[in-house]
Amino acid sequence: MxxxxxxxxxxxxxxxxxxxxxxxxxxxxxxxxxxxxNFLTGxxxxxxxxxxxxxxxxxxRIISVPIWPQETDGKWLYVEQAAFSxxxxxxxxxxxxxxxxxxxxxxxxxxxxxxxxLRYAGAWKNPDTFLSELSRDECILREGCTVTLQxxxxxxxGTTTGQGCExxxxxxxxxxxxxxxxxxxxxxxxxxxxLSGEQVWGSEAGGYHFVRKPDFPQR
Numbered sequence: 001m002x003x004x005x006x007x008x009x010x011x012x013x014x015x016x017x018x019x020x021x022x023x024x025x026x027x028x029x030x031x032x033x034x035x036x037x038n039f040l041t042g043x044x045x046x047x048x049x050x051x052x053x054x055x056x057x058x059x060x061r062i063i064s065v066p067i068w069p070q071e072t073d074g075k076w077l078y079v080e081q082a083a084f085s086x087x088x089x090x091x092x093x094x095x096x097x098x099x100x101x102x103x104x105x106x107x108x109x110x111x112x113x114x115x116x117x118l119r120y121a122g123a124w125k126n127p128d129t130f131l132s133e134l135s136r137d138e139c140i141l142r143e144g145c146t147v148t149l150q151x152x153x154x155x156x157x158g159t160t161t162g163q164g165c166e167x168x169x170x171x172x173x174x175x176x177x178x179x180x181x182x183x184x185x186x187x188x189x190x191x192x193x194x195l196s197g198e199q200v201w202g203s204e205a206g207g208y209h210f211v212r213k214p215d216f217p218q219r
Contacts, residue, residue: 015164032106036098036156037129039077039181040064043217044210050191056205059084060066062186063216067095067130074099076136087217093117095139106149108158108179111139124216147179155182169193170201178207 041062050059051082063083068076075098082090095111113120113134121130149156158179166176172192181189190205192200 006087007084011078013176022071030100032149032151032156033074033098033100036106036108037066037077038098039155040079040098040186041066046208048211049209053205056203057208060208060210061087062210063124064096065124065127068136070121070131071136075173077171078123078127078130079125088121089118092187093120094130094142095136096149101148106148108147110142110145111136112142114138114140116121128212145175145177148158149179149181154181155180157181163193167201172200175202180207184212186212201202 001217032096041064043061043183045059045061046057047059050057055061061084062079064077064079066075067078070154077096077098078200079096080090082088093113095113097107097109097111099109101196120129120134143163144162144166145160147158147160149158156179158181160177163174165175165177167173169175169192171194173195174191175192177188177190179189187207187209191202194200
């Protein structure tokens, strides 16, 4: 269980104490939505961490690219997550919608792809795929799995709320996600819990550290 690489939001950290979330004043150009999108975009992997601590972490790659530039209610990303041993068969594919909530809060919503997601494997090589083959109305919101983000020391921290993010993996009842974003680094800590409050999946040694690589893999 200690090395489980499952990540709802490829990017989380240990958050101690209580995090109080205040609405953020929106700028005309919505700097924060764009900055979060910038921090999430790219080719990242956990190889350094896995090599330093192979007992607790796997070598995982995350690739995230913007899609649907015509949308005006925030930013959309296609995210593909795969083990180094099977990069052509990602174990997680999803869409992220970065936008403002009704109170001005910064939100990262997760959407599932319709049908067999593997038919979109490698779509980061040609993001226009999502313009021609998929509409947002076909995608399924993961209720309760939204991460609320706050600016923090030049980056962002965030977490899910409560027990509303359903998970049945490994006997879990719900999952939690915590995240830290900064330039070139995504820290992700996702865990599954049963109703007794026992952790049943996810890292027990802290969050995964995904470091941005200078380039995308050869397309």
